[in-house]
Amino acid sequence: MNETKKEQERVIILSVQVKSGDKFEFTESLSEIVSLCETAGLEVVETFVQPRDRADTKTYLGKGRIEEIVELKDREDIEFDVVIVNDELTTSQSKHLAEICGEKVIDRTQLILDIFAQRARSREGQLQVELAQNEYLLPRLAGHGISLSRLGGGIGTRGPGETKLETNRRHIRSRIHDIKGQLDEIKKHRSRYRENRKRNQVFQVALVGYTNAGKSSWFNQLTDSETYEENLLFATLDPKSKMLSINDGFQVLLSDTVGFIQHLPTHLVEAFSSTLEEAKYADVLIHVVDRSHPNYKGHIETVNELLKSLDMADIPVLTLLNKKDLVEKDLIEETFDTRYVSSRHPDDIKEVKAALSAFIKSLLVHYELSVSSDDGKTISQLKHETLVESVDFDETNEIYTVNGYASEDSGLVHRTAEKREKHDE
Structure with missing residues (x-):
């Protein structure tokens, strides 16, 4: 029996470079949206950048630029099935872009939600994805027109279907209420587990960091686990916890968490707050940083800002400057609460356990x-x-x-x- 291989969806990326904005941050954001497309299984055929004072209120890029892109497609200079916008679109922008392009239009938030939908394995993760999708789409239903009518399969379509969205807002609100109730039950269940651990004096440690920094690699190395790890953004979504033994027998509960990312929409952070619940109640955070990334300092700032918004800024942090094997020059940046490491080096695994032991000791x-x-x-x-x-x-x-x-x-x-x-x- 022959299987038909599903063709990769071909996408173009649109991005406005705000003239008053930080150029390095823009370049980083553009690189990130390409990586997000790769994680979602999409083929990026072209990227269109337009410097502007601000995004056009109707068509995001200027209308003339959009018409030029459509003309390129009509002449068959480029072929694409989906338009990806490196920002969060308004309903008006989404509507007008879809009308001019004649194809699906997906913004950055929808792309991230789609990746989450692909990667959620646990019941909790799937509920959180559905909640975030519904909360994102509800205020955008009016006038979506072609962008919703073209949801026939592929990127951006792993959520609620078109008919249900367009004809039954009450159903969506009811579903949001229902999902929140189910997530509250899961939170209560986890809270009972936490209370038991507290009574049993279990010390809790959580791995946090920017997406693709190497948290899952360290979780696997420290606990001898086989958690999914890959060089993709958001490779880990569902929370995982396992006991880790340090200092000749001392047991700590180590939790892995979803990676953070810049410009993460507030409602998405809120929807995934229970995924970060284990980290929120940790005694120590291990902040894993991809030291080989050119914008590693920006990643640290993003994580710190998100930790602050989640009321986690007061939890003691041990920082791992990870992937030192990918950094060409020797950099001495180690302090009591910072280690320069690679999860590929066996000696560094012992070093991290020793550093964690010393760090915990300082809190006892x-x-x-x-x-x-x-x-x-x-x-x-x-x-x-x-x-x-x-x-x-x-x-x-x-x-x-x-x-x-x-x-x-x-x-x-x-x-x-x-x-x-x-x-x-």
């Missing part, structure tokens, strides 16, 4: 406990639930002296100390 309080020689269970628990520095045995008294670090309210440390006091009485 020191303890010294005496444990009788026949109480191996307590020593094992201390190694598992606290950062144990040393265990020394006194043969004369047959007592172990355990030195380590734990949270100030560690139940295990308090119980062990009380048990010893009673024994000494």
Whole structure:
């Protein structure tokens, strides 16, 4: 039986370069939209950039420029199925562009949503995608015309269908309400898990960073997992967590999160807030940065701004300047809370675990406990639930002296100390 291979959709990219804007940031944004198209499985055939004081209120690029592009298509100088705009379009812009071009018009936000729709695997992720799609499309229904009538398959069509959108706004509002209810239930379920972990004194660490910085690679290396990793934007969408052992047994819960990106629409951040829920309640964040990227400093700023908007700016951060194997010159940028690493180097994996151990230790309080020689269970628990520095045995008294670090309210440390006091009485 012969299978018909699905042809790649051919796209052109339109982008306005605002004359008063930052040129480097614009170049970065343009490079990013090309990468987003690649991640979505699209073939970029041409990019059209127009310097302007601001985007045209009706046609985004000037009407004359759009007509030139259409003429190129009519002469068969270029062939394309979809127009991708490197901005968020208004309803009017989307409508007029679609009418002139005669093809689907997708803006940057729709492209990102489409990628999310492709990559969401968990029930929660799929609900979040649908919520963001519905919230994005609801205010844009009026006058969409050809841009909606052409949703016959491919990019931008993995969400709600045309008929449902155009004829039943009430259904969409009802669906948004329903999805939010389901996501609230998932949040409550996760909250109960978090409360249990808190009671059990589980230390939580979350990986955050710009998309494609290497978070999943580090998650896999640190936890011996096989999380999906690829050199694509938004390769990871669904949250994953796994126990990680450091410092001879101390257990921390490590979570991977969706990557951040510049100009991420507010409602999209809000829709995916529960994906970042694990990070929001972490004791420590590991900020993974692609140090080989020419705009790595801009990526750091974007992540920091988003963390601030999510009320996560006060969580202690250990920074990994990643992909040092792709940086030509040696750069010494290491400090107590910054490491220059590559997930491909085995020695760096040990280095990161040691750095994480030292970083966590700085947030805990020191303890010294005496444990009788026949109480191996307590020593094992201390190694598992606290950062144990040393265990020394006194043969004369047959007592172990355990030195380590734990949270100030560690139940295990308090119980062990009380048990010893009673024994000494």
